[in-house]
Amino acid sequence: MTGLLWAELRRFGTRPANLWIAAGMLLHVALAVALTAFEAGATTLAGMLEQGQISFYAMTSVFLAYVAGVLLVTGEAASGGTRALLTVEPRRGRVYWTKLAAAGLAAVPGVAAAYALLAVGMYGVHARVGLLGGPSSDLVVAMTWSGVRVLALAVCAAVGGAALGVLVRRWWVAVALAVAWFLVEQQVVLTSTSGAGTWGPFTNADMWVRGTRTVLSGEGALAGPLVHSAVLLLGVTVVLAVLGAAVFRRRDVP
Amino acid sequence: MPYPVRVIPASEAAVETLGLRKTYRTVRGRAVGIDGLDLRVPAGGLHALLGLPDSGKTTALRLLTGLARADAGAIKIFGVPVPDGLPGLVGRIGAVVGEPGFQPWLSGRRNLGLLASVAGVPRTRVDEVLTRVVLADRAKAAYGTYSAEEESRLALAAALLRDPDLLVLDEPSAGLDAVGTREIRQALRRLADQGKTVLVATGVLTEAQQIADTVTVLDRGRVLAQGSTADLLGDAKVSVRVRLDEPAKAATALRAAGFAIRSDGDALQVDGVAEPSDISRALAKQKLFAGELVPQREDLAAVIGRLRPVAPPVPKPLSRAEERAARKAAEQQAADRKKAADQRKTDQRKADKEAAAKKAADADQDETTKRAEEER
Incomplete structure (x- = not known):
């Protein structure tokens, strides 16, 4: 099992597309920090955290982790790799769960580096002009926990991406599905039905990263928005993973 | 769908399949990849x-x-059911x-x-x-x-x-x-x-x-x-047709190298060759180079054609239009045959009449001649 995981991680790390994705994550947050530096007086760091600007920047890294997860299992290189693995390890379940584990683990370094750059950069930019907007220790704690939540979300996104990649087989279908779902959730669900948005994965992902403390449900069914978001996002990931496992066990390897 | 159960008796074979079938979904429906494969x-x-x-x-x-x-059938590798x-x-x-x-x-x-x-x-x-x-x-x-x-x-x-x-x-x-x-x-x-x-x-x-x-x-x-x-x-030996400038010298060189040579017009025919490149090598040793070196062997399509069972021709059912056309053609043929028979009958009758008339004329002529002789 360890050998299988190691092989998948090596394969993940050597694919140029994944290296470009990691570079894209870093470039994106570097640009965000640079742009903030130009208008450093506009808002405080505490304000940015509360308004969700930091989570907005971090969500791009999460989306790229999802794409990386999709790319681990789609395309000719992935099919060839799966064929080669199955000839030496014909236990399909093992191969599948290892792929998902590799996707989740492989997303961590890139997203962690990107978030570290974002957090340190933003803190530095605002500290330089004296616009932290709160006690620095509180801000550090808030940003650290936000980073932990971003990492957890990125792992879920990469695992979900890999599972969806197994289901739909083509990377562009999996990516287009995510984009389409996002647009539907933002443009249709959130505007048409009040309350329906609390069940949308993207809304909950945003709430999870922000760490919103406002209780959304007045019925008392949920302990709080963080738990609600965590359960929903984890549920979506588990459902996708289980569906992917069922399909991977039965389907022919191309 | 559960994997279909087919039982293969135990044997010494490394791989055995029984009634193996696999179809693929295509835009035109299902294509058959394997159809009842019994492999040993x-x-x-x-x-x-x-x-x-x-x-x-x-x-x-x-x-x-x-x-x-597989969609159907069974596989055993070293006696173990697969997959x-x-x-x-x-x-x-x-x-x-x-x-x-x-x-x-x-x-x-x-x-x-x-x-x-x-x-x-x-x-x-x-x-x-x-x-x-x-x-x-x-x-x-x-x-x-x-x-x-x-x-x-x-x-x-x-x-x-x-x-x-x-x-x-x-x-x-x-x-x-x-x-x-x-x-x-x-x-x-x-x-x-x-x-x-x-x-x-x-x-x-x-x-x-x-x-x-x-x-x-x-x-x-x-x-x-x-x-x-x-x-x-059969074996992989082939007959190779070799054409070059000095066939006599080449024949000597190839015979010396152990090849069986036949003369084929201005070319040489080398029989029972396991590897055609050996001929080039043997010629090159004598500084001879073939302008044409053509291995003549049965190809795979020919082998498959030879092994494929000859199916008896199945009469193709006719469409309605074809049936009508065939009926019309048959009727036309029958009419033509009848017309030809009628014509033959008419011709026969005419010929008979002419023959009878001629016979009568000949008889008249004979009668006239007889009378004239009697009168004389």
Whole structure:
């Protein structure tokens, strides 16, 4: 099992597309920090955290982790790799769960580096002009926990991406599905039905990263928005993973 | 859908299939890849799955290695039902079916190392197999820089990692030059001689003739013939037509090299040649170079045509329009026949009348002559 995981991680790390994705994550947050530096007086760091600007920047890294997860299992290189693995390890379940584990683990370094750059950069930019907007220790704690939540979300996104990649087989279908779902959730669900948005994965992902403390449900069914978001996002990931496992066990390897 | 249960009795065969069927979904409906395949690969030796493109060779190998699932039928490898029993056969099967999926940015050695870590094989084994396939010199080069022959060698090395009892290879010499083809065939033959079971899918008749002990000829997903290579395909020897400037000198040189020569007009016919390039070599030693060197052998399509059972012609049902046209034509023919008969009758009658008239005239003439003679 360890050998299988190691092989998948090596394969993940050597694919140029994944290296470009990691570079894209870093470039994106570097640009965000640079742009903030130009208008450093506009808002405080505490304000940015509360308004969700930091989570907005971090969500791009999460989306790229999802794409990386999709790319681990789609395309000719992935099919060839799966064929080669199955000839030496014909236990399909093992191969599948290892792929998902590799996707989740492989997303961590890139997203962690990107978030570290974002957090340190933003803190530095605002500290330089004296616009932290709160006690620095509180801000550090808030940003650290936000980073932990971003990492957890990125792992879920990469695992979900890999599972969806197994289901739909083509990377562009999996990516287009995510984009389409996002647009539907933002443009249709959130505007048409009040309350329906609390069940949308993207809304909950945003709430999870922000760490919103406002209780959304007045019925008392949920302990709080963080738990609600965590359960929903984890549920979506588990459902996708289980569906992917069922399909991977039965389907022919191309 | 549960895997269909078919029972194969116990035997000494390495691979056995019974009524294996596999269809694929296409835009035009379902295409049949394999249709009722009953395959038997004896343990030990080299068995070739021979067939034209789309005859079901690769599909059969994909089913055997668990990469695809059969719609119906049963498979046993070393007596173990497949695919359910494949985990129990880990280490006994080495396979290369389709592109091996190596990482182009990693060296050949690293690629094998990854597979070795999955297979739980020690790293020393990687170097052993690389040496065995004569790739140790290029082991540290990136896989992306490998030639087609080196890629094939590395794929073979990957299949040999666990020192398997059954080696399954799909088109092992595809894309290789003459030297590479010969070397890979020799390597496979050596493995078979060591007691391994080597199952090779190929579309090259000479490959099967040269290296296989037994062969299964596939056609449209079905077994056309199965048995020893010599019985089914004959040997790989060919007759070669050679044309060059100095045929007499060439004939002497080739006879000296042990070839059987016939004169064929301004060309030479060399019979019973195992390897046509040997002729070029023998001529080149005498500084003679052939302008034309044409091996004349039965190709795979001809072999399949020979083995394919001759189906009795089935009368094609006619469409309504065709039926009408046929009826009309028959009526026309009948009318023509009747007309011709009537015409013949009329002509006959006319001829009879003319004959009668002539007879009467002749009789009158005779009568007149008789009377004249009497009067005289």
